Amino acid sequence: MVVITRKAEFSASHFLQNPDWSPERNKEVFGLEARPHGHNYVLEVSVAGEVDPVNGMILDLKELKQVINREVVDPWDHRFLNHEAPPFDTVNPTVENVAAEVWKRLESAIGAGGARLDKVRLYETSDLFCDYRGPG
Amino acid sequence: MHEIGKRYRFSASHRLHSDEFSEAENVRVFGKCANPYGHGHNYVVEVRVEGDPDPATGWVADRARLDRLVEEQIIQRLDRADMNCDIPEFGELVPTTENLSIVIGRWLQQSWAGAFPDGGPRLAGLRIEETPRNSFELTL
Numbered sequence: 001m002v003v004i005t006r007k008a009e010f011s012a013s014h015f016l017q018n019p020d021w022s023p024e025r026n027k028e029v030f031g032l033e034a035r036p037h038g039h040n041y042v043l044e045v046s047v048a049g050e051v052d053p054v055n056g057m058i059l060d061l062k063e064l065k066q067v068i069n070r071e072v073v074d075p076w077d078h079r080f081l082n083h084e085a086p087p088f089d090t091v092n093p094t095v096e097n098v099a100a101e102v103w104k105r106l107e108s109a110i111g112a113g114g115a116r117l118d119k120v121r122l123y124e125t126s127d128l129f130c131d132y133r134g135p136g
Numbered sequence: 137m138h139e140i141g142k143r144y145r146f147s148a149s150h151r152l153h154s155d156e157f158s159e160a161e162n163v164r165v166f167g168k169c170a171n172p173y174g175h176g177h178n179y180v181v182e183v184r185v186e187g188d189p190d191p192a193t194g195w196v197a198d199r200a201r202l203d204r205l206v207e208e209q210i211i212q213r214l215d216r217a218d219m220n221c222d223i224p225e226f227g228e229l230v231p232t233t234e235n236l237s238i239v240i241g242r243w244l245q246q247s248w249a250g251a252f253p254d255g256g257p258r259l260a261g262l263r264i265e266e267t268p269r270n271s272f273e274l275t276l
Contacts, residue, residue: 016193016194030193096195099138127142128140129141130141131141132137
């Protein structure tokens with residue numbers, strides 16, 4: 001089995017909040033993250049599979065790029081996640097929750113040709129990332 | 137299961153040298169890392185934490201608590217420190233970055249329950265960059 005990783009970037013703004021809490025409590029827990037601000041997100045999508053004996057690939061990287069663009073980059077790049085990118089109108093856009101949403105959007109699209117989604121790594125900044133390998 | 141990695145920095149000096157070796161052996165084994173007055177690095181330590189996000193915050197681990205723990209347990213001890221002199225663990229243990237990762241892992245494990253008393257996040261490991269070209273990973 002071989003794992004390949006494709007990288008993508010998108011820039012988006014967000015803030016963190018729990019709508020059931022007061023503004024004071026949100027500020028206390030989330031600190032600066034409670035204020036509207038943005039990040040250059042860096043996404044690494046890893047796909048695992050067997051190498052096809054004829055074409056020497058586990059999947060077509062061009063197609064992977066297209067799927068990532070269609071599912072993640074196009075809808076989120078230069079958007080305000082809380083306001084413009086469901087489910088983040090109701091789901092708090094922490095790096096953990098955004099990584100899980102990336103997984104959800106890519107898993108079915110990639111599972112088609114024998115290859116499977118292995119890992120999503122999302123960097124919110126160069127000093128903070130989340131790895132997600134699916135539920136369970 | 138989610139795993140987050142958060143990176144922190146400290147600058148410290150060390151000298152690789154073992155009393156078990158003669159001076160010639162120290163030079164042969166450790167090379168310029170055995171030079172008598174030591175030398176320094178800008179270290180990066182990446183702390184890995186795993187768990188399920190808290191439904192109230194969407195976080196695997198509270199960032200402020202993690203930052204405070206790392207500040208108290210790692211940065212205050214190691215930033216602008218001479219490891220061989222200032223860190224009791226390196227009285228006899230050679231401060232290679234392999235050993236440093238084990239020492240830091242122990243500091244974090246010993247203080248983890250105090251920082252996260254409600255359970256939840258688990259310390260999954262850490263990765264230390266001694267220089268941008270050398271890194272050391274410890275799985276816990």
